[in-house]
Amino acid sequence: MAYQALYRQWRPTDFSSMVAQEAVVATLRNQITTGRIAHAYLFCGSRGTGKTSTAKIMARAINCEHPSNGDPCGQCESCKRLLGEESMDVMEIDAASNNGVDEIRDLRETVKYPPQHGKFKVYIIDEVHMLSASAFHALLKTLEEPPGHVVFILATTEPQKLPATILSRCQRFDFGRIPAHQIAGRLRQAVEGANGTATDTALSMIARAAEGGMRDALSILDMCLGYQSDVTEALVRNVLGTSDRSFLFRFTEALEWEDASTVMAMIDELMRAGREPMVFAKDVSQHLRALLMAKTCPDDLASLLDLTAEAAEEYVGQAENMTVTRLMKMMEYFMNVETELRWASSPRIVLENAALKCCLRTVEADTAALNDRIAQLEKQLADLTEKLKNGVVAAAPAKAEKPAAKSAPKKEEAPKPKVLTPTGRSTDDTWKEALNVLKKSDSGTYSMLTMGRYAGCDGTTYRWEAPMGMDIYVGVLNKDAKRNAIAAALTEAAGVESKFEALPAGGQKQNDDSEAAFVAQLEQTFGKANTLVQEEVK
Template sequence: MGYQALYRVWRPQSFIDVVGQGHVTKTLQNALVQQKISHAYLFSGPRGTGKTSAAKILAKAVNCEKGPAAEPCNECPSCTGITDGSIPDVIEIDAASNNGVEEIRDIRDKVKYAPNAVKFKVYIVDEVHMLSIGAFNALLKTLEEPPRHVIFILATTEPHKIPLTIISRCQRFDFKRIGSKEIVGRMKQITLETDVPCSDQAMNIIARAAEGGMRDALSLLDQAISFSEGEVTEEDALTVTGAVSQAFLTKIAQAIHEQDVGKALDLLERLLSLGKDPSRFLEDMIFYFRDMLLYKTAPGLSEALERVWIDEDFKNLADALPPEGLYSMIESFNNTQQEIKWTNHPRVFIEVALVKLCHKASASPGEGYYQELLQKITSLENQVQELKEKGISISAEAKTASQPKPQRTAKKQFKAPVGKINVILKEATKQDLHAVKGQWGQMLELLVKQQMKSSVALLNDAEPVAASSDAFVVKFKYDIHCQMAMENSRFVEALGSIIQQTIGKRLAMVGVPEDQWVKIREDFLSLQSNDMPDTKQEEDPFIAEARKLVGDELLEIKD
């Protein structure tokens, strides 16, 4: 192939080229200078953040003929050979396709042989979490005490799937998502050296769409260059990434502020007709109002704005919208984003959200409302003063009653998914529940080891109350704990992986507050009894009293 993708051409060849991972590169450089090279490393982090690139740079640095040095020279035969892959002593393994015991045993047998061309034999195992349990066990002893001439570098995007016995034998480095400014800086360098004109707004759009991954950003830039005709413009970047322009978001925000339901729905129709992703649109709206809130409440933090440029339209709209309205918009769009995950008609939910926001905007008191209220209060005070001068008394109660009382906003309560719980109860068995309860304590310990202590605290007063072959119900004592646990996608994913590890199969978790669980369970039992024609509608009073005392779980009725 004559053409190579940008992310392959511009792959970092030195630690200084690795963007956004200074905490990792500095530690590795100091270890190289002080000759404190470990026998095993674990590089973990999101995709496209430089894990494999850093592993190859480290392999070059330890084998460089001009070392030990903080950077490989990239000129000696060792460095050039590792770069082009011609040196057999640096072995890259894809664990996704070589995840069996036999492949790891082959490594274990060959690791004792000395390297041929360089000082150290380096094994780079990518996506190591894909190895089977048997393969991990085969790797344990070799990873802990390899020969002096061998270095293992394991790379993964899901470190929670790696056994703790493997992690404890490695020096772990966590790669973080790269900031938008650092990604833009790297893209500017590339476009300048390749003589490709690209606007700053287009690069900002691409950087935000990459979500912290340099490889994703360069792939999108490569795609935008192919799509554009000469210069990469803002419209080209929006088309390639599927994002929504700020001007379009401002029009929708203005329609909400002006309480124009028709205009808001028309704009949504135009947006979806262009093939934009509804979930991406909601995300853009959330960040748009988030940036507007920061601009209003903390003008000095302009560098923290992620999705907007401060133009005249944005300034005017920010001055017109009160902070309370921004809170409501962010909350409404966030709830809609959660709801469309469980539906095949996301457009309906977005339309409902826009209509509600327009009605809220019309009902919310603005500055004119408060001015009118102050005028009425002043007028009433003048009338009271006139009555006092005439000798007519007025009670304090009547005076207080004339003033409007502040309305209390009801706190939104977490609503448990009744339909899902009823499905689980229909298929629930005691064996499945005992299996979950038997491993519950071990699951909490594994969550603590994965540095999720705050999430474990939510489960202190929670317990499994029903389980089927593919899901289980957890009862929470407090509504807020249930809501925080179920809305934390990282916690739910980690708990699902731990359940699969301990029980042997993956179960979906459904949370329910204690007070709602009692009602749901009673309704389910009554429904089941109504469906059975031979079941007596009236329960024996002695059995009913026993049920109140000990509960259904401990009650056993025998004829």
């Protein structure tokens, strides 16, 4: 017998064997048991989420002589005939394969004849958005007055491309991406069915790479099993062309330490191993994103990223020594690689350039980077002072002590003028308190807010500025529901009606003044002679 691809072997034959899509399945089961079948359905969702499988199950279920809880029995004449896929009663049209005008025209001819065997004639039109305008027109005529024995099931990955006239005539079902752990569960069954073995990590790597599509996941597994029956992480990485996790940890650590020579050596190692710069840049972005999430929502990390508890801990551990600003900046560089690679004649140089930018933190001239730098230096100084006090660093260079001593009186010299709210909090503290409240009540909003920066308050309106390249958050946070929730937290913390506003990166303020202020602060802290301000090297 010829080899049958895993995704065909594991295509579900009834609702009970479907993975995920619980809401869709429950509604369809209910319609079948109560006999309230619509005459046109629209199944929307990304590839491999079960649209076509569901359409086929549906076609059998509504024709089944003894359906059980909405599932086709698989035993009756009708079920057997339809499982053999030789019936004239279920027609599959792939709109992507041709323009479909002829097929739709044929459909209009055949649609009036009753089914040969079962109760319903079912037309499944896959990728329906690919139909030409005239084919849509022809289809619409049929959808307007369908004979009682006909059911249409239209499937599409891009419902926004469908004319409103079609949308309004169909009952719509949205198929969500399948969660990685559910995909991994099915992969486990498939591996065992193929008499193979696999580690949990290998399977969850495949599941994550498939991005919610079961068909892609099973195809990747198929490729792995084509090499060897023991599916290991190394094998999956080879098949996917991605990098070792420990390699990514070492690479980002080198970036954090601004260790350019290690970084360059690691890129060289990758290129010699024949890795794609684009794939690696994506891997690094993913890793940085995981670190960013580890930094902003460490407690939910395992469930957010579908990780084991140990893996989540590794990310949290690495993120501990990095600041959010720094991570965002590095992520920005690596995400730009993707765009730049499109025009680049030497992909390797683009990748190296991004890595070097991460290493040369001192050339970052924007205030956020300076702020970050100050925060880190202050922490280092504090650590060092502590060690000096305890006599741990006996022979520390005298230079290190000086700025530490200078930075202490600075705080007493220039106390910040504070605006107090009715609750007695300064506006800065009000912001912090509101964040604390949100952290408990709405961690999603809280995480978004921590990625950007607090941009000040003029009386009662608190402003927040999006991080570079993430202006998408502005729209999200300015939506009424979110904005009101944040305003409510602020109002509570301030004791007076307060408002919230999200601004795009760079805000509406001129950055130069605050930048000058930062430089002044730096000079005050470290002494003018020790401060060198460089323009960013373009």
